[in-house]
Amino acid sequence: MNRSTLRAYLRVVATVFLLHLKMQAVDLFVVFTVLIQPLLIALLAIYIQRDKAPDIAIYLIVGSGMTGLWSGLLFTSSFAIRGERWYGTLEMLVGTPTPLGVVMIGKVLASVLLSLSSMVVGYLMAAALFRFTLYIMDLPGFLISLALTLLAFVTFGLVIAPFFALSPAVEGWVNALEFPVYVLGGFLFPILMLPGWSTPLSYMLSPYWAAQALHATSSGSGSVYPNFPVALDWAMLLLFSAIYIFLSGRLFGMVLRRAKIDATLGLQ
């Protein structure tokens, strides 16, 4: 790939990013999923643990923010390709010289950053409404964790998008994947509270490592093995991102080839 192509791809990512934000910000479903629902979860969590809330407020904010990040990623990514098919724009996109994956990077990036706003809004709400003193233990570490979380989530989104376009049969799984990941990911309570058999499942989820890293650097809690430094979480996030990038390339190739054989790029 030469530099002018690369520049053209970056421009596509930037344009899709902006246009997608424009469309998503007025989408009630999206607003509910990434803003209202995480805030409700945060309020609920604060209410349940109201005695301890002032002390663990930052933990609850980060945790509920993670739920918004995950739900936003799951729903927008799984609909990213199917939606284009639905609007009849998938054929138009595939017919251009830009690979579909490049378009999807812009879309997933927009939805992940939009979801991140739920964490910010949660933070502001807790500070203003409840007057909790919010304090991030290790700010540089937290920012690195956040950056790696975004990388892992965006690359995960690039796997989710083609995966859910593979066949109509898998579409039903989307809803079933939302809440289990909240729990297995240890977003709002440590996975130590879960039965032992589920621990390996948590380890296989990048959102779990993201939650570990974010919790460990913000509230200092949430690490299952306190003797493991946060560096392990970061390494796992990088490893997952690499695996996702590899998988994503394969899946896009497969999905597009199938669609051109089965005539499913457009709705018939």
Add this chain to the structure above:
Amino acid sequence: MNAIEIRNLRRVYRATIGTLRRHIREVVALDGISLEVRPGELFGLLGPNGAGKTTTVKILTTLLIPTGGQASILGFDVVGQADRVRPRIGFIFGGERGLYWRLSACDNLRYFADLYHMDPDRSRRRIDELLELVGLLGREDEKVEGYSRGMRQRLHVARALLHDPEVLFLDEPTMGLDPVGARELRQVIRDLKGQGKTIFLTTHYMFEADALCDRIAVINHGRIVALDTPERLKGYVRDLRVIELEVFGIAPPVIDQVRALPTVDAVSVEDFEQKQILLVQSPQGSELIPEILRLLDTARVGKVVVREPTLEDAYVRLVGGDRGLAQVD
């Protein structure tokens, strides 16, 4: 080198029918078609509904993989070298889908300009030019959801022309346009040909193909039944006369009886609200009328006219007279 080359192209669709007892039915949409389009040529693919026109265009625009045969654009294979084909072609499919309705026309065009790797400065100028060309200038900041069908179709035309492609595929480009809009678009198409573009056009409308195309391929049931210049296609029916009978209610068996008359070549029926027009093609003219009237219930017959055949009649003859789906208004 040819602009478009198609060899023995075949496409079979597999459709699953039924929900409980599912079984697969195969539809042969293209049954081995071959044709060549020269650079700068305006080529028409004409055929009734379901003939295989859109299927052909989808394969040529790299959106569908053929079941057999090959196709290439400007020497590049549409399957193996799709990356080389895409920057060189533009396409529209009749209809209003395929745009981002929640965005303005301008945003839609800017987005596609990026997808076609256009330089931002160049695309800004080009977008203004094209908005002017398709008559949307002044409305470009409105969201597409507020556009009429015809306006969306025009926006598609602008989208297809953004990157100034060498080869254009227009699948029923005038569908949904009002008569004036359709005429304007036909002029745009002529101008594009004037600029040296190769254009592959599909249509139901014989007159449109006649008015625009250098050569026409008539396709029916996935096969090319004729390929010639409009003039030479008219020659197919030069020896015939067309008898037009106005009838008020006619039963299908009677139509078959007319069709079975020894000197009758083709029969078609056009439906209107109260009446039908029965069109009978035959080398015989008025001398055939008594024979036809004997088969019809004369109380239900109105005006009877004998006329010279048109290109339309050539088309009817080629596609076997089942013109019910391919009407010209």
